[in-house]
Amino acid sequence: MTALAGCGEKSEAPKPVAEEQGTAKPAVVESRFAIGGYTDGPGQGVNGLSLNHATGELTSLGLLAETVNPSYVVFNEDATVMYTVNEKEHGGISAFTLNTTNKTFTLTAATQGVAYAPCHISLSPNGKFIAVANYMSGDVQLFSRAADANLALVSAQQHTGKGPNESRQEAPHPHWINWSPDGKFVYSVDLGIDQIIKYTVTEQGFSAGEPAITLQGGDGPRHMVFHANKDIAYVVNELSNTVAVLSYNPETGALTEMQRIGTLDPAFSEHSQTAAIKVSSDQRFVYASNRGANTIAVFAVAADGRLTYVHEHATEGKWPRDFTLTSDGKYVLVANEHSSTITLLARDSETGKLSSTGKSIATHRPTAVVEF
Incomplete structure (x- = not known):
């Protein structure tokens, strides 16, 4: 934070340290996103889009990789390899390598028939392993990750038990898996x-x-x-x-x-269920999406980590399954599964509040949006 000059004394504002050292980061001009989703047939899979940070324009990059029900996506460290789940009855995971010529991804390896409805995938901090949560088979799996993107199943653990909600908690349903920081x-x-x-x-x-x-x-x-x-x-x-x-x-x-x-306005009485949760890059705000209410709830983070409700903003689409905050914190992209749209919301970095940009783009049944 730059210090303020004393009142009544004229002085030249100091340059930021990073600028003096020649290390100031250039403003983000454009960023790319992979859109995971559910598929209905051939010619579908992971789609791509780009965002112009100056104008807020969203542009389709077309099909990045053809695959079945890639409902969640993760990239390796330099975004040259993309891993997806294949959320189906005899499901598994697929690995794709970036084709630098046309900027699409080519299938390198696939492990199928090992799980029922894998729905979340993550990469270990050391880059050695891929972990997968399997919603319907009720287990989690660990795959080793080779340099050539090939995958081998190392371990699986079955969850047991049930909950009080008879329609949704009749059995274990792992929905997310990842490493601690x-x-x-x-x-x-x-x-x-x-x-x-x-x-x-x-x-x-x-x-x-x-x-x-x-x-x-x-x-x-x-x-x-x-x-x-x-x-x-x-x-x-x-x-x-x-x-x-x-x-x-x-x-x-x-x-x-x-x-x-x-996460909901107390006045809202219709059916809704939460989906995704994210923390802003400055760690000052938490965001959670509401499917049904079709909003994103914003919370401020206190010094002890507790939350205070700030506001909700409409996602301008139906069933916000996932969303992501851009790396510069200026925007939020929302994957509205039921309206088959990605909507762009503006974000105030000081208050955390969201507002409409009026920008959106069509994409088939999106369930995940990941910057790469």
Whole structure:
């Protein structure tokens, strides 16, 4: 933060340190996004789009990779390899390598028939492993990742139990899996059993899982995100339409609930269920999407990590399954599954509030939007 000159004394404003050293980062002009989604036939898969940060224009990049139901997508460190789940009955994962000539991705490896409805995929911080959450088969899997993008199943762990919601919690339903920021633990968020399961990973695979926390019955936890500067995690609960603020013990991996806060306007009485949760790059705000209400709820982060409701903004589409904040924090792109649109919202970096840009682009049944 630049210091202010003293009142009544004329002085030249100092240059930012980065500018003096010649290391100031240029403003983002354009960025690219991969759009995962559900497919109905051939010629579909992961689509691409670009965003002009100056004008807010969204431009289709066409089909990046043809594949079946790539409902979630992750990239390697330099975005030259893309991994997708294939969310189907005899599902699995696929690996694609960037074709630098036409900027599309070519299938390199695929492991199919190993899971029922894989719905989330993540890459380990050291780049050695891929973890997958399988919604219908109720298990999580670990794959080794070779330099040539080939994949080998190393380990699988079956979740057990059920929850009080008879239609949604009749069995385990892992919906998200990822590593803690320090890379020590892997967490799987299970909607069906109201638990977040903790694992460690070795070359031999997953350790035996144990609950890091059991949430309230009927919460239906869906996705989780960690705060980058605090020992705090935020989990969005699909069935109770809440965000739970959890303290994280970096020694044991235990999670403890500190707060829960609703994602919906109290005046809203129709059906809705949460989906995605994200933290702004400055770590000052948390965002959660509401499918049904078709809004994104904004929360301010306090010094202790607790949240205060700021406002909700319409996603200008139906069923916001996923969204992402651009790397410069200026925009939010929302994947509206049921209206088959990506809408662009503007973001105020000081208040965290969202506003309309009037910009959108059509894309078939989007379920994930990832900058690369």
